Structures are given as C-alpha cells and as structure tokens.
Amino acid sequence: NAGVMQNPRHLVRRRGQEARLRCSPMKGHSHVYWYRQLPEEGLKFMVYLQKENIIDESGMPKERFSAEFPKEGPSILRIQQVVRGDSAAYFCASSLTTGFSYEQYFGPGTRLTVT
Amino acid sequence: DAKTTQPTSMDCAEGRAANLPCNHSTISGNEYVYWYRQIHSQGPQYIIHGLKNNETNEMASLIITEDRKSSTLILPHATLRDTAVYYCIVSRTGANNLFFGTGTRLTVIP
Numbered sequence: 270n271a272g273v274m275q276n277p278r279h280l281v282r283r284r285g286q287e288a289r290l291r292c293s294p295m296k297g298h299s300h301v302y303w304y305r306q307l308p309e310e311g312l313k314f315m316v317y318l319q320k321e322n323i324i325d326e327s328g329m330p331k332e333r334f335s336a337e338f339p340k341e342g343p344s345i346l347r348i349q350q351v352v353r354g355d356s357a358a359y360f361c362a363s364s365l366t367t368g369f370s371y372e373q374y375f376g377p378g379t380r381l382t383v384t
Numbered sequence: 385d386a387k388t389t390q391p392t393s394m395d396c397a398e399g400r401a402a403n404l405p406c407n408h409s410t411i412s413g414n415e416y417v418y419w420y421r422q423i424h425s426q427g428p429q430y431i432i433h434g435l436k437n438n439e440t441n442e443m444a445s446l447i448i449t450e451d452r453k454s455s456t457l458i459l460p461h462a463t464l465r466d467t468a469v470y471y472c473i474v475s476r477t478g479a480n481n482l483f484f485g486t487g488t489r490l491t492v493i494p
Contacts, residue, residue: 273427279413293475294431302481304481304484310486311471311484311485311487312428312482312484313484314480314481314482314483317480317481324480325480325481328481344411358425360427360428362427364450372418372430372433373430373482374430375425375427375428376427377427378425378427379428
C-alpha cells in the first residue's frame with residue numbers, strides 16, 4: 270500500500286510566480302490535510318479537505334493561497350504570486366476518518382524555495 | 385485543544401530506553417494524547433496514541449498518568465535511527481488538525 274505521495278519534492282520559484290503542490294493520499298483515505306513548516310519550527314495546520322469540499326481552512330492565509338481536492342486526482346495547494354516568506358516545507362497528510370481517534374499519515378513534503 | 389509542554393532536548397545512549405515526558409495539565413476528557421516524530425527533513429511519522437489506558441505497539445509504549453495530566457513515551461531500546469524531534473499532541477476526537485509544538489529533540493548517542 271503506497272503511502273502519501275507529494276510532488277514535486279523540491280520547487281524553486283521566482284517572486285511573483287505561482288506554485289502548485291500536489292498530494293495523493295493513501296489508498297482509501299478521503300481526508301487530506303496541508304501543513305506548513307518554516308525552518309526550525311513545528312508544523313502549522315493550513316487546511317483540511319474531503320473530496321470536493323474544504324472543511325476547515327482556518328490556517329490558510331487569506332490571500333494568495335488556495336486548496337482543492339477534486340473528485341478525481343490529487344489534492345492541490347496553490348500559492349499565487351509567491352514571496353520570499355512562502356519559502357518553507359509543505360506537508361500533506363491523509364487519514365481514513367475523523368469520526369473517532371485516528372492517525373494522520375504524512376507525505377515526504379515539498380520544499381518550496383522562492384528566489 | 386490542550387497545550388503540551390515538553391523538554392527541548394534529550395540524549396539517550398544507544399540500546400537504552402528513551403523516556404520522553406510530556407505535560408498536558410489542561411487536557412479535557414475527550415482529548416487523546418498522540419505522539420509523532422519527525423526525522424530530519426522527512427514528514428512526521430505517527431507513533432502511538434491513547435486516551436487513558438497505557439498503550440503499546442511495535443514502536444513504543446505510552447504511559448498516561450491516572451489523572452491524565454502527563455504522559456511518557458518510551459522507546460524500549462533506542463537506536464541511532466530514533467534520533468528525531470518527538471511531538472506530544474493533545475487533540476479531541478474529530479479534530480480537524482494536529483497542533484505541533486516545538487517537540488523534544490532526541491539524540492541517540494553511540
């Protein structure tokens with residue numbers, strides 16, 4: 270059973286460009302979470318999605334950031350007009366359910382560098 | 385979600401048990417204790433979780449005090465590959481996200 274997959278693993282963008290980060294959850298998982306980790310800090314929650322629905326985006330910056338999880342295909346985290354402060358590791362996680370105690374399985378992350 | 389307090393760093397000799405403490409004095413009745421770890425540059429890895437009973441799996445044991453205000457993660461025979469940042473997280477049933485604090489940086493020494 271393949272784990273959570275993220276691509277690309279490394280992404281370099283110039284200021285003002287767009288960044289698209291992809292996440293394929295574990296097979297059978299329909300809950301996806303995105304986290305951001307700045308250097309030397311813990312992970313910070315950004316958004317929680319189920320298929321075709323954003324459930325909780327309380328951690329998402331109000332501008333330039335968006336996320337989707339379409340019926341078919343991977344979840345996408347999109348950052349428009351990137352700035353240097355967006356440089357971070359972005360981790361995606363998936364879970365089977367949230368109804369009871371559960372564990373989240375994390376992908377290897379995408380390291381975004383904005384030059 | 386309740387806040388947790390962990391030591392910033394710990395060392396452990398290879399082959400010995402690593403005992404990582406966590407205080408969560410404001411934990412609520414419906415909140416679970418989760419432990420994750422993050423090996424350098426990798427995604428966090430789930431280790432174990434519990435509500436009030438002690439738990440054990442192939443990776444570790446989790447000891448939760450009777451009043452649930454603190455817990456200890458035990459790695460019974462630490463190896464060099466256990467060197468990582470360990471996060472103690474308290475989260476209620478059905479919470480949408482996990483709050484990762486700064487964790488404990490465990491260094492296993494040969």
